Amino acid sequence: MRSESLFDALADISDDFIIEAVEHKLKKSPFxxxxxxxxxxxxxxxxxxxxxxxxxxxxxxxxxRTSGGGGLGQLGEDGSTVFMSYAxxxxxxxxxxxxxxxxxxxxxxxxxxxxxxxxTGPYGxxxxxxxxxxxxxxxxxxxTANEKTVQIIxxxxxxxxxxxxxxxxxxxxxxxxxxxxLAGAYSGGFQGLxxxxxxxxxxxxxxxxxxxxxxxxxxxxxxxxxGGAPVLNQSVIVYEFTALTADHDAxxxxxxxVGFNLDYARTTVLSQGFHGAFIDPDSGFMRQSFSxxxxxxxxxxxxxxxxxxxxxxxxxxxxxxxxxxWHPGEERDDISAVMTRHEAVLGEILTLLVYxxxxxxxxxxxxxxxxMPVGFTPEMFFRAATELxxxxxxxxxxxxxxxxxxxxxDIFSETLVMTRIFYxxxxxxxxxxxxxxxxxxxxKPASFDFFGSGTxxxxxxxxxxxxxLGSALTFSSQTAAIEGFGRIEIVSQNFGFDIxxxxxxxxxxxDVPRYFLEVRIR
Numbered sequence: 001m002r003s004e005s006l007f008d009a010l011a012d013i014s015d016d017f018i019i020e021a022v023e024h025k026l027k028k029s030p031f032x033x034x035x036x037x038x039x040x041x042x043x044x045x046x047x048x049x050x051x052x053x054x055x056x057x058x059x060x061x062x063x064x065r066t067s068g069g070g071g072l073g074q075l076g077e078d079g080s081t082v083f084m085s086y087a088x089x090x091x092x093x094x095x096x097x098x099x100x101x102x103x104x105x106x107x108x109x110x111x112x113x114x115x116x117x118x119x120t121g122p123y124g125x126x127x128x129x130x131x132x133x134x135x136x137x138x139x140x141x142x143x144t145a146n147e148k149t150v151q152i153i154x155x156x157x158x159x160x161x162x163x164x165x166x167x168x169x170x171x172x173x174x175x176x177x178x179x180x181x182l183a184g185a186y187s188g189g190f191q192g193l194x195x196x197x198x199x200x201x202x203x204x205x206x207x208x209x210x211x212x213x214x215x216x217x218x219x220x221x222x223x224x225x226x227g228g229a230p231v232l233n234q235s236v237i238v239y240e241f242t243a244l245t246a247d248h249d250a251x252x253x254x255x256x257x258v259g260f261n262l263d264y265a266r267t268t269v270l271s272q273g274f275h276g277a278f279i280d281p282d283s284g285f286m287r288q289s290f291s292x293x294x295x296x297x298x299x300x301x302x303x304x305x306x307x308x309x310x311x312x313x314x315x316x317x318x319x320x321x322x323x324x325x326w327h328p329g330e331e332r333d334d335i336s337a338v339m340t341r342h343e344a345v346l347g348e349i350l351t352l353l354v355y356x357x358x359x360x361x362x363x364x365x366x367x368x369x370x371x372m373p374v375g376f377t378p379e380m381f382f383r384a385a386t387e388l389x390x391x392x393x394x395x396x397x398x399x400x401x402x403x404x405x406x407x408x409x410d411i412f413s414e415t416l417v418m419t420r421i422f423y424x425x426x427x428x429x430x431x432x433x434x435x436x437x438x439x440x441x442x443x444k445p446a447s448f449d450f451f452g453s454g455t456x457x458x459x460x461x462x463x464x465x466x467x468x469l470g471s472a473l474t475f476s477s478q479t480a481a482i483e484g485f486g487r488i489e490i491v492s493q494n495f496g497f498d499i500x501x502x503x504x505x506x507x508x509x510x511d512v513p514r515y516f517l518e519v520r521i522r
Contacts, residue, residue, distance in 0.1 A: 080518065083460075091469060094153050096472075129521075130461050132446070141435040149430075150430065152438060157212075157422075167424075182425060183423075186392075190202065190203060203414070213466075216470040236349065238306070238308075239308070239339060240339065251334075258287065259315075259317045261315040262311070268394050269308055276326070277289075318337075357409065375424075381416075447463070
C-alpha cells in the first residue's frame, strides 16, 4: 500500500473495511481484581506526554569555569558548555546527487536585536525572550560550461510541535521558494531512571553537537528521510467500545477494565484511549482500562479501541470500577458499554486514529486545518508515528520499556514533541559560469540550563553552527557576523568576535567542525 493512499478516507470507514462485527452488552468479569504490580506501576509512572529526564552533573570542569548540572557542570572538548537543554546547531546547506563543478561561499549572521523580550518576528511568529534571528546566506557558483539544475537541501532541528515557529524561509536571488518539507525520524534515544540505567524509561534527546555529528555524518539518517514510508498492510482485529455510560456522581473516577487472555509470543495489543494496564506474560493475561469521559470531555462520544495484531485474544471480560485502581470492593454495576469486533488493515485504522488524535487536541488538522504549519501533511506525521512504533514501540523487535503498554496516545503525543531533523528541499538552476544567491532566514532558539536547577549557568544562552556537517558542497569561504549586540555580553566563544574592539565579522575555518557563542543578556 502506497503511503499516499493511507489518507484517502479521513473520517469514514468503507463497508469493505468492516468484515465482521459482533455486538453485545458487557457483563461483569468473573476474574478476581488484581492490583497493579510493581512492573506495571513503574510503566504507568513514565508513560505519557511528559517525560522525566534525570541529569548527571558529570565531571569537574577545568579550572576557572563551571557549567551544567548540580552547580558543577561539564564542558565539552572544545570548551563550550554542555547545556541541560540543547537546541541544536545551525546546519549547512547541501546539494543532493551531483555537486561537481559547484563551489559555495557562506555568510552567516547572528542577530540579537530585541533579545530578552517576547516579541513578534517574521510572519507574525512569536519569538521567545532568548530567540535570535539567523540569516544563513550562500553564493553557489557553477564553474562548468553548462547550465546546472541541482536539488538543494537545508536541514534544521525541531519538532512537529514547534514546526510553525522554527521552520526557516528560503529564497533564491531574493525570490521566495516554496520548498518541499521532509521529516526525519526521532533523533534521540532513551535512558533509564537513576539506578536503573539499563531500563529505557525516559526519553534522551540529543544533548551535544557530537551526537548530531554521529547522527548525520554517515548519511543514513538523510537517506531514510528521502526514502519511502513504512507500509502497514497486515490484517488486524479491532475491538471498539462505544455507548459508554456511568454514574459519575456515584464514583470518584468511573473506570471500565477489560481483561483477556493472549499468547504474548504470538499476539501484540495496541490500544487507543486506554490508560491503565496490567501485563503478565507468565500467565498469558492482560488487563487494560480507561476512565468513562464526562459530557464536557473531548473524549465524550468517541470510541475506545483495542487493536490485536497476530492471534486473536480470548476470554474477554469486563468490569466497572469506582476508580482506576481496580480495588476489590470498588466494583460498579452502573458502568456499561457496547463492544463491537471487526477486522481491518493496520495502516488504515492507525490513519483514522491519527486524525482522531488531532481532532481531540484541536490543532494542525481535523478541527483546525488553518493552523497547519507550511509544508506539514498528515502523511508526514503518520509516517513519523509509525517509524516510532517500528523502531521502539510494540512493532519493534526490541520494545522500549516506555512503550510496553501499547498505548497509541503515547506514540502520537511523543511523535509530536520529539526532536528530529527536518529538511527543506527544492530545485534551482545555476547558469554556466554564473552564480545564484540562496538565503535562509530562521528563528534560532537558545541552548540553556533550567532555572531552579542549581547550576552556575542559569541565564547563559548558547548558539552554535556546523561548518560542513552533512554537506556535499565545496566551500570556498565561510564568514560569520554578529548584529544587534547592544544588550548582550559574550561569555564564551570560538568565533573570535570582539565587540569592544569592533570585530563583529570573522572568517571561519572549515576544518573546525563547529563554532559556538555563549552570551548573557545585560
